[in-house]
Amino acid sequence: MSRLWHFFQTVLGVVFRHPVTGTSIITVLPDDRIVLIRRRDNGLWGLPGGIVDWGEDLPTAIRRELFEETGLELTKIRRLVGIYSAPDRDPRMHSICVVVEVEATGKFKPKDVNEVLDVKAFHCSQLPPGKLSHDHGQQLQDYFAGRTTLA
Structure with a gap:
Protein backbone atom coordinates (compact mmCIF):
# COMPACT_ATOMS: atom_id res chain seq x y z
CA MET A 1 0.00 0.00 0.00
CA SER A 2 2.80 2.47 0.84
CA ARG A 3 4.44 1.82 -2.55
CA LEU A 4 1.15 2.64 -4.26
CA TRP A 5 0.79 5.81 -2.18
CA HIS A 6 4.38 6.83 -3.00
CA PHE A 7 3.66 6.27 -6.70
CA PHE A 8 0.46 8.33 -6.44
CA GLN A 9 2.34 11.15 -4.70
CA THR A 10 5.01 11.07 -7.39
CA VAL A 11 2.43 11.27 -10.19
CA LEU A 12 0.64 14.15 -8.48
CA GLY A 13 3.95 15.95 -8.00
CA VAL A 14 4.84 15.59 -11.67
CA VAL A 15 1.39 16.65 -12.89
CA PHE A 16 0.83 19.59 -10.56
CA ARG A 17 4.32 20.53 -9.27
CA HIS A 18 2.79 23.03 -6.87
CA PRO A 19 2.32 22.74 -3.12
CA VAL A 20 -1.19 22.69 -1.71
CA THR A 21 -2.27 25.53 0.62
CA GLY A 22 -3.79 24.66 3.95
CA THR A 23 -4.22 25.94 7.47
CA SER A 24 -3.67 24.87 11.07
CA ILE A 25 -5.85 26.50 13.68
CA ILE A 26 -4.69 27.21 17.23
CA THR A 27 -8.05 27.55 18.92
CA VAL A 28 -7.99 29.28 22.29
CA LEU A 29 -11.10 28.85 24.44
CA PRO A 30 -12.24 31.50 26.97
CA ASP A 31 -10.47 29.53 29.76
CA ASP A 32 -7.19 29.63 27.73
CA ARG A 33 -7.22 25.92 26.85
CA ILE A 34 -6.04 24.88 23.38
CA VAL A 35 -8.25 22.63 21.22
CA LEU A 36 -6.70 19.55 19.61
CA ILE A 37 -8.20 16.79 17.50
CA ARG A 38 -7.23 13.14 17.39
CA ARG A 39 -6.78 12.29 13.73
CA ARG A 40 -8.29 9.14 12.29
CA ASP A 41 -5.52 8.67 9.68
CA ASN A 42 -2.64 8.33 12.15
CA GLY A 43 -4.24 8.33 15.62
CA LEU A 44 -2.13 11.30 16.71
CA TRP A 45 -3.29 14.53 18.28
CA GLY A 46 -2.95 17.67 16.19
CA LEU A 47 -4.39 21.05 15.44
CA PRO A 48 -7.65 21.32 13.53
CA GLY A 49 -7.27 22.53 9.98
CA GLY A 50 -7.11 21.44 6.40
CA ILE A 51 -6.82 22.37 2.77
CA VAL A 52 -8.18 25.62 1.37
CA ASP A 53 -10.86 24.77 -1.19
CA TRP A 54 -10.87 26.20 -4.71
CA GLY A 55 -12.58 29.61 -4.68
CA GLU A 56 -12.22 29.95 -0.90
CA ASP A 57 -10.23 32.58 0.99
CA LEU A 58 -8.25 31.75 4.14
CA PRO A 59 -10.73 33.18 6.68
CA THR A 60 -13.53 31.13 5.11
CA ALA A 61 -11.39 27.97 5.10
CA ILE A 62 -10.45 28.54 8.75
CA ARG A 63 -14.11 28.96 9.75
CA ARG A 64 -15.18 25.89 7.74
CA GLU A 65 -12.37 23.58 8.90
CA LEU A 66 -12.79 24.59 12.54
CA PHE A 67 -16.51 23.83 12.42
CA GLU A 68 -16.12 20.57 10.46
CA GLU A 69 -13.42 19.16 12.72
CA THR A 70 -14.53 20.46 16.13
CA GLY A 71 -18.11 21.76 15.92
CA LEU A 72 -16.91 25.12 17.26
CA GLU A 73 -17.89 28.49 15.80
CA LEU A 74 -15.12 30.95 14.97
CA THR A 75 -15.56 34.24 16.82
CA LYS A 76 -12.27 35.98 16.06
CA ASP A 90 3.19 16.81 5.83
CA PRO A 91 3.87 13.15 5.03
CA ARG A 92 1.03 13.07 2.47
CA MET A 93 2.08 15.91 0.18
CA HIS A 94 4.02 19.13 -0.13
CA SER A 95 1.80 21.70 1.51
CA ILE A 96 2.13 25.26 2.70
CA CYS A 97 0.40 25.68 6.03
CA VAL A 98 -0.84 29.06 7.27
CA VAL A 99 -1.14 28.86 11.07
CA VAL A 100 -3.45 31.22 12.91
CA GLU A 101 -4.59 31.75 16.48
CA VAL A 102 -8.37 32.05 16.86
CA GLU A 103 -11.08 32.39 19.47
CA ALA A 104 -14.12 30.12 19.26
CA THR A 105 -17.23 29.12 21.18
CA GLY A 106 -19.65 26.23 21.19
CA LYS A 107 -19.65 22.56 22.01
CA PHE A 108 -17.34 19.88 20.66
CA LYS A 109 -19.18 17.95 17.99
CA PRO A 110 -17.03 17.10 14.97
CA LYS A 111 -18.97 16.92 11.74
CA ASP A 112 -16.21 15.15 9.81
CA VAL A 113 -16.09 11.82 11.65
CA ASN A 114 -14.13 10.30 8.74
CA GLU A 115 -11.13 12.46 9.73
CA VAL A 116 -11.60 13.09 13.46
CA LEU A 117 -11.65 10.49 16.25
CA ASP A 118 -11.90 12.91 19.19
CA VAL A 119 -11.78 16.58 20.16
CA LYS A 120 -10.45 17.84 23.48
CA ALA A 121 -9.15 21.03 25.04
CA PHE A 122 -5.87 21.06 26.94
CA HIS A 123 -4.11 23.55 29.18
CA CYS A 124 -0.71 24.39 27.67
CA SER A 125 1.06 22.52 30.47
CA GLN A 126 -1.04 19.39 29.87
CA LEU A 127 -0.80 18.83 26.12
CA PRO A 128 -0.91 15.14 25.24
CA PRO A 129 2.48 13.48 25.68
CA GLY A 130 4.37 12.12 22.71
CA LYS A 131 4.55 13.19 19.12
CA LEU A 132 1.90 15.45 17.65
CA SER A 133 0.81 15.00 14.05
CA HIS A 134 2.73 16.62 11.19
CA ASP A 135 4.75 19.61 12.46
CA HIS A 136 2.09 20.73 14.91
CA GLY A 137 4.52 20.44 17.83
CA GLN A 138 6.77 23.05 16.22
CA GLN A 139 3.79 25.25 15.40
CA LEU A 140 2.69 25.17 19.04
CA GLN A 141 6.24 25.85 20.29
CA ASP A 142 6.42 28.93 18.06
CA TYR A 143 2.98 30.03 19.26
CA PHE A 144 3.83 29.66 22.97
CA ALA A 145 7.10 31.56 22.37
CA GLY A 146 5.14 34.43 20.78
CA ARG A 147 6.96 34.07 17.47
CA THR A 148 5.62 34.76 13.99
CA THR A 149 7.44 32.18 11.90
CA LEU A 150 8.24 31.83 8.23
CA ALA A 151 9.67 28.35 7.79
Whole structure:
Protein backbone atom coordinates (compact mmCIF):
# COMPACT_ATOMS: atom_id res chain seq x y z
CA MET A 1 0.00 0.00 0.00
CA SER A 2 2.80 2.47 0.84
CA ARG A 3 4.44 1.82 -2.55
CA LEU A 4 1.15 2.64 -4.26
CA TRP A 5 0.79 5.81 -2.18
CA HIS A 6 4.38 6.83 -3.00
CA PHE A 7 3.66 6.27 -6.70
CA PHE A 8 0.46 8.33 -6.44
CA GLN A 9 2.34 11.15 -4.70
CA THR A 10 5.01 11.07 -7.39
CA VAL A 11 2.43 11.27 -10.19
CA LEU A 12 0.64 14.15 -8.48
CA GLY A 13 3.95 15.95 -8.00
CA VAL A 14 4.84 15.59 -11.67
CA VAL A 15 1.39 16.65 -12.89
CA PHE A 16 0.83 19.59 -10.56
CA ARG A 17 4.32 20.53 -9.27
CA HIS A 18 2.79 23.03 -6.87
CA PRO A 19 2.32 22.74 -3.12
CA VAL A 20 -1.19 22.69 -1.71
CA THR A 21 -2.27 25.53 0.62
CA GLY A 22 -3.79 24.66 3.95
CA THR A 23 -4.22 25.94 7.47
CA SER A 24 -3.67 24.87 11.07
CA ILE A 25 -5.85 26.50 13.68
CA ILE A 26 -4.69 27.21 17.23
CA THR A 27 -8.05 27.55 18.92
CA VAL A 28 -7.99 29.28 22.29
CA LEU A 29 -11.10 28.85 24.44
CA PRO A 30 -12.24 31.50 26.97
CA ASP A 31 -10.47 29.53 29.76
CA ASP A 32 -7.19 29.63 27.73
CA ARG A 33 -7.22 25.92 26.85
CA ILE A 34 -6.04 24.88 23.38
CA VAL A 35 -8.25 22.63 21.22
CA LEU A 36 -6.70 19.55 19.61
CA ILE A 37 -8.20 16.79 17.50
CA ARG A 38 -7.23 13.14 17.39
CA ARG A 39 -6.78 12.29 13.73
CA ARG A 40 -8.29 9.14 12.29
CA ASP A 41 -5.52 8.67 9.68
CA ASN A 42 -2.64 8.33 12.15
CA GLY A 43 -4.24 8.33 15.62
CA LEU A 44 -2.13 11.30 16.71
CA TRP A 45 -3.29 14.53 18.28
CA GLY A 46 -2.95 17.67 16.19
CA LEU A 47 -4.39 21.05 15.44
CA PRO A 48 -7.65 21.32 13.53
CA GLY A 49 -7.27 22.53 9.98
CA GLY A 50 -7.11 21.44 6.40
CA ILE A 51 -6.82 22.37 2.77
CA VAL A 52 -8.18 25.62 1.37
CA ASP A 53 -10.86 24.77 -1.19
CA TRP A 54 -10.87 26.20 -4.71
CA GLY A 55 -12.58 29.61 -4.68
CA GLU A 56 -12.22 29.95 -0.90
CA ASP A 57 -10.23 32.58 0.99
CA LEU A 58 -8.25 31.75 4.14
CA PRO A 59 -10.73 33.18 6.68
CA THR A 60 -13.53 31.13 5.11
CA ALA A 61 -11.39 27.97 5.10
CA ILE A 62 -10.45 28.54 8.75
CA ARG A 63 -14.11 28.96 9.75
CA ARG A 64 -15.18 25.89 7.74
CA GLU A 65 -12.37 23.58 8.90
CA LEU A 66 -12.79 24.59 12.54
CA PHE A 67 -16.51 23.83 12.42
CA GLU A 68 -16.12 20.57 10.46
CA GLU A 69 -13.42 19.16 12.72
CA THR A 70 -14.53 20.46 16.13
CA GLY A 71 -18.11 21.76 15.92
CA LEU A 72 -16.91 25.12 17.26
CA GLU A 73 -17.89 28.49 15.80
CA LEU A 74 -15.12 30.95 14.97
CA THR A 75 -15.56 34.24 16.82
CA LYS A 76 -12.27 35.98 16.06
CA ILE A 77 -9.01 35.44 14.21
CA ARG A 78 -6.42 36.84 16.63
CA ARG A 79 -3.15 36.65 14.74
CA LEU A 80 -0.95 34.97 12.19
CA VAL A 81 1.36 32.54 13.98
CA GLY A 82 3.35 31.49 10.95
CA ILE A 83 3.65 30.00 7.50
CA TYR A 84 5.27 26.57 7.29
CA SER A 85 6.42 25.32 3.90
CA ALA A 86 9.06 22.60 4.37
CA PRO A 87 8.40 19.97 1.68
CA ASP A 88 8.41 17.18 4.28
CA ARG A 89 6.21 18.86 6.92
CA ASP A 90 3.19 16.81 5.83
CA PRO A 91 3.87 13.15 5.03
CA ARG A 92 1.03 13.07 2.47
CA MET A 93 2.08 15.91 0.18
CA HIS A 94 4.02 19.13 -0.13
CA SER A 95 1.80 21.70 1.51
CA ILE A 96 2.13 25.26 2.70
CA CYS A 97 0.40 25.68 6.03
CA VAL A 98 -0.84 29.06 7.27
CA VAL A 99 -1.14 28.86 11.07
CA VAL A 100 -3.45 31.22 12.91
CA GLU A 101 -4.59 31.75 16.48
CA VAL A 102 -8.37 32.05 16.86
CA GLU A 103 -11.08 32.39 19.47
CA ALA A 104 -14.12 30.12 19.26
CA THR A 105 -17.23 29.12 21.18
CA GLY A 106 -19.65 26.23 21.19
CA LYS A 107 -19.65 22.56 22.01
CA PHE A 108 -17.34 19.88 20.66
CA LYS A 109 -19.18 17.95 17.99
CA PRO A 110 -17.03 17.10 14.97
CA LYS A 111 -18.97 16.92 11.74
CA ASP A 112 -16.21 15.15 9.81
CA VAL A 113 -16.09 11.82 11.65
CA ASN A 114 -14.13 10.30 8.74
CA GLU A 115 -11.13 12.46 9.73
CA VAL A 116 -11.60 13.09 13.46
CA LEU A 117 -11.65 10.49 16.25
CA ASP A 118 -11.90 12.91 19.19
CA VAL A 119 -11.78 16.58 20.16
CA LYS A 120 -10.45 17.84 23.48
CA ALA A 121 -9.15 21.03 25.04
CA PHE A 122 -5.87 21.06 26.94
CA HIS A 123 -4.11 23.55 29.18
CA CYS A 124 -0.71 24.39 27.67
CA SER A 125 1.06 22.52 30.47
CA GLN A 126 -1.04 19.39 29.87
CA LEU A 127 -0.80 18.83 26.12
CA PRO A 128 -0.91 15.14 25.24
CA PRO A 129 2.48 13.48 25.68
CA GLY A 130 4.37 12.12 22.71
CA LYS A 131 4.55 13.19 19.12
CA LEU A 132 1.90 15.45 17.65
CA SER A 133 0.81 15.00 14.05
CA HIS A 134 2.73 16.62 11.19
CA ASP A 135 4.75 19.61 12.46
CA HIS A 136 2.09 20.73 14.91
CA GLY A 137 4.52 20.44 17.83
CA GLN A 138 6.77 23.05 16.22
CA GLN A 139 3.79 25.25 15.40
CA LEU A 140 2.69 25.17 19.04
CA GLN A 141 6.24 25.85 20.29
CA ASP A 142 6.42 28.93 18.06
CA TYR A 143 2.98 30.03 19.26
CA PHE A 144 3.83 29.66 22.97
CA ALA A 145 7.10 31.56 22.37
CA GLY A 146 5.14 34.43 20.78
CA ARG A 147 6.96 34.07 17.47
CA THR A 148 5.62 34.76 13.99
CA THR A 149 7.44 32.18 11.90
CA LEU A 150 8.24 31.83 8.23
CA ALA A 151 9.67 28.35 7.79
